[in-house]
Amino acid sequence: MHFTLEHTDPATRARAGRFETAHGTVHTPIFMPVGTVASVKGIHQKELREEIDPDIILGNTYHLFLRPGMEILEAAGGLHAFMGWDRAILTDSGGYQVYSLSANRKIREEGVKFKSHIDGSLHVFTPERVMELQRSIGADIIMAFDECTPYPCDYAYAERSMHMTHRWLDRCIEHLKKAPPKYGYEQSFFPIVQGSVYPDLRRQSAEYIAGADAVGNAIGGLSVGEPAEELYAMADEVCRILPEDKPRYLMGVGTPINILENIALGVDMFDCVMPTRNARNGMLFTSEGTINIKNRKWATDFSPLDPMGLTFADREYSRAYLRHLFAANEYLGKQIATLHNLGFYLWLVREARRRILDGTFGPWKDKMVVQMDKRL
CATH class of the missing domain: 3.20.20.105 (Queuine tRNA-ribosyltransferase-like)
Known part of the structure; x- marks a missing residue:
């Protein structure tokens, strides 16, 4: 190798x-x-x-x-x-x-x-x-x-x-x-x-x-x-x-x-194991911060799960729907959250790679660290 x-x-x-x-x-x-x-x-x-x-x-x-x-x-x-x-x-x-x-x-x-x-x-x-x-x-x-x-x-x-x-x-x-x-x-x-x-x-x-x-x-x-x-x-x-x-x-x-x-x-x-384990507990990682999808605030949020996400789950399911699945203890909810989190992690390292290659990694990293530390 x-x-x-x-x-x-x-x-x-x-x-x-x-x-x-x-x-x-x-x-x-x-x-x-x-x-x-x-x-x-x-x-x-x-x-x-x-x-x-x-x-x-x-x-x-x-x-x-x-x-x-x-x-x-x-x-x-x-x-x-x-x-x-x-x-x-x-x-x-x-x-x-x-x-x-x-x-x-x-x-x-x-x-x-x-x-x-x-x-x-x-x-x-x-x-x-x-x-x-x-x-x-x-x-x-x-x-x-x-x-x-x-x-x-x-x-x-x-x-x-x-x-x-x-x-x-x-x-x-x-x-x-x-x-x-x-x-x-x-x-x-x-x-x-x-x-x-x-x-x-x-x-x-x-x-x-x-x-x-x-x-x-x-x-x-x-x-x-x-x-x-x-x-x-x-x-x-x-x-x-x-x-x-x-x-x-x-x-x-x-x-x-x-x-x-x-x-x-x-x-x-x-x-x-964090992206998969946390997903099964309702925690979603995004570029704007962390979402606890079990919170009641998402019950009537019909926007896409993550407008910036790259998987089909991010586009096709709403936050309200995913919260409902967790509230109903439907395993599909855990699957959707897992797909989202793994998609986000792979997006993160690929975007880091792109930024390294074009010379903008340092400022981008500092901005991302601040954003991802938020609780939405």
Whole structure:
């Protein structure tokens, strides 16, 4: 995978680029809709392709390992064939899910023993096994197995965890040297920077990850409860060290404002469940601010859902109708809101890319941050 850096914004460190995968070109900056269990929740693949139109989506190794399982995925020919998706896929290694199972897992040097959240069965993830699982899934981009530290986290724990993540990275790399992809195309491997919210640890980890000379790099362990200022400060530290000629992926981030601020710092790739999860709770993101569609004020607002939106749902449904669907607990309401939010997120990163290319990203970003912070 070769990353082409097309342009850098003159007022910030925002970048526009592209890279090739076996399943198509990915243009950056990019937001990856989260398809945790081989499904972007509430969205048909036809809508995903034609309305939201992402170059790449995300799947999760932990969840796919539990259901449907590797035997079924291999029989199908990999995740692309199984879910009917012919564009790029990135898989998270499961490190974040292991972090979220803190009451049901034990972390050791060898790996992590955990209980399934589905049936309580015991399983073990090692760096080597996680690489094997991602080979079976067949994603275009696969992630190193890491430990995502909690927030807050004391310095000593963060340092120990970071060094273990580095040792796990070395084991991932060694295993992949002996394990070619299973479906006839190359898989690109990204290591992950850790270090909690400690600048010296983040710099140390970024240097170690840069030294691995992978085709791309990720920043993990953020958006786990720390203040936004800490998130930006750590991303800033890391982006100053990670190589400019490779894509940078900030994992699990975040709000539309978070995304714009981190694009300005030099981040290229994002994912987050926020647009889909918040949609199911009635929160809509727009370029003018955030809408809680459950509020009574929308009951007689028959204007389009979002006059600036790009999906058919934004044009064909009114705010009053969507509020009615939520009040009646009709699942169609959640589907419409999800389609809108994902469409908005993809519009946001594409507009950011356009602004980077024409040199207007900085002032546009500052204006957008103010607008999107409003509650309508």
